[in-house]
Amino acid sequence: MLWSALKLSNTDEPLASTDPALQALAVWALQFTPRVAIAEEAVLLEVAASLRLFGGGAALRERLWPGAQELGATALAWAPNALAALALARAGLEDGLRAPLATLLDPLPLGVLSALRPHGQTLSHIGCRTLGDVRRLPRGGLARRFDAALLRALDQAYGHAPQTHDWVRLPERFEARLELPHRVDDATALVFGARRLLLQLAAWLAARQQGTTAFTLHWAHDALRSRGAGEGGQLTVRTAEPTRAVDHLSRLLAEHLARVTLAAPVGDLRLTADEVRSLPQLSASWLPDTAEGQEPLAHVLERLSVRLGADRVLRPRLCADHRPEHANRWQPVGQPLPAGARSVPPPAWPQPALLLEQPQRLLVRQHRPQYQGELQLLLGPQRIEDGWWDRDEAQDCARHAVRDYWVARSPSAGFVWVFQTRLAEEPAWYLHGVFA
Structure with a gap:
């Protein structure tokens, strides 16, 4: 087995499992594996079955770590079991596979295992400073003098005992909140906070193999607002095709927010997914669809539609009509195609360009x-x-x-x-x- 631990807090103090930041990181991690659990201040992922899907450990880390950092993760560790990965993350050691597990865990301080913390003072009085010191004590004496949780934690961390986990379940509907670190009075500045919510949305969609065609950003005004400002506002963004590309959704949201004037400073954001559709997984091609770093044409047209106006950027839509002059309609780029527009059969006879x-x-x-x-x-x-x-x-x-x-x-x-x-x-x- 292979486990990854994403440590959220800079301290080793446990967080409540209902902590919004911890829940957000856990839901985001579900796009990489269905086996995700919350343990104190960290999110644990069992990723052995995901290595081949994502192209190996290095490729998985390249996709996992940058997004986790955007959601507040401060440390990452890999190990053969969950508790060892959490201990290494607390110690600031990432690679728990480069050497035998006992060699890596023995020098670590007692605080990396939560079960040893209540007994830290007693263990230090008998000369124990590291996990290796405790492990070398007579097992019978440890069992008589300390509670069973201490021995069980040691056995689980060193891989001698199994562990059980409560797996995080994917919510049926997406709704995420974020309290901004400071009050924002410019609508375009909301994009920076909204991107964290969009990362969570993209992960939720990836776990469901879906894409969104409409999402709404809600904002709440500061408590010291004027009476006429109201409680807050909202903005609904629609896309022509189902997508979960965070960069595209962020750019599209930024174009919409550029036309919004806030009635009062904003302190909280909330993002909801209004419409989602199945997003079939297509086989990758040997030839890239677009050059590296180049934005797809459909995404550029959608942003131009927001900037110039929906009635100024149009695209053709095939219609089931035998009359050639009526077999095509022009519609705004941001408007989704009707359900039957993609199933129009090709003409049986040659037709001119x-x-x-x-x-x-x-x-x-x-x-x-x-x-x-x-x-x-x-x-x-x-x-x-x-x-x-x-x-x-x-x-x-x-x-x-x-x-x-x-x-x-x-x-x-x-x-x-x-x-x-x-x-x-x-x-x-x-x-x-x-x-x-």
């Missing part, structure tokens, strides 16, 4: 359409009939399309996409697209 905004009527000579010369019809007809239900109220008519499409070749323009109208008083030919 360039579609004219308005079809261009063609000249017809001897029943042959002309476009920079006489067209040679190569593939078709592709018959569509759609839009009888779509009514244009301004023109007081239905947008009913009954057409036969052809792939044709022009002597000068190359391959083009044309159609012939049907059921019209005067059937005509139109140019609708040009192939690249």
